Amino acid sequence: MIEQTLTVVALSGHVAHLEAQQKQACEGCNGRCGSQVFSKLFGTAKKTLPYKFETQLEVGQKVTMSLDDSHVVKHAFAVYMLPLFLSLIFALIASELILLAEGWQILAAILGGITGFLIAKTWVKSLRHEIKVIKIHPISLPLTQIDGD
Template identity: 85%
Template structure:
């Protein structure tokens, strides 16, 4: 199970918009590696996950969600391998069965890749329904220091 703690940032009815904490890439190389550079370039946009809760939640409350690992492997295979596989099949079919030229093979490979992308996109939509709530954390009370303690 993959677990992530998210914070409720907005509410609309029973649907809460959740946001994960931004994590730094790695701090081992002090910003000299590629992952730190790409994190600085593309890591500024915060995305929210809408989720419909059965019990009421409040803004600022933390929620822990989980996702089954096996679903991630299936969806990753569909997203990465299906377009590539269909692209190769279409190119080979155009080359060997239809005996067409190189331009048509490239076009058929592109059509196969796009078709694989759309098939994968429709399969991945079911991922949203596999998310389960592990824990809804209570809202913490801010503490103030009293003189003399």
């Protein structure tokens, strides 16, 4: 199970819009690795997750949720491997069975990659996540110092 603590940033009735705290890909190399270079290039746009709760929440409240690991593996296979496999299969069919020239083999590989992408896109839409609420954290009161303490 993958667990993440999210913060409520907006409310619409019983639907809370949750936002995860952005984390650096790696904090050990002080910005010299490829992961941090790419994160700086592509930005860190914050995305929210709408989720319907049975209890009323408040903005700023924290919620711990979990996701089953098997869904992540299915998504990764569909998005990364399926277009690659179909691209290779289309190229091999074009070269070995149909005996096409190199340019047509490249075009067949591109067509296979696009076909794999379209299949993966419809397959990912059909996969459903089982997101479970583990804990709803209470709102903490701000601490103030009283004179003389």
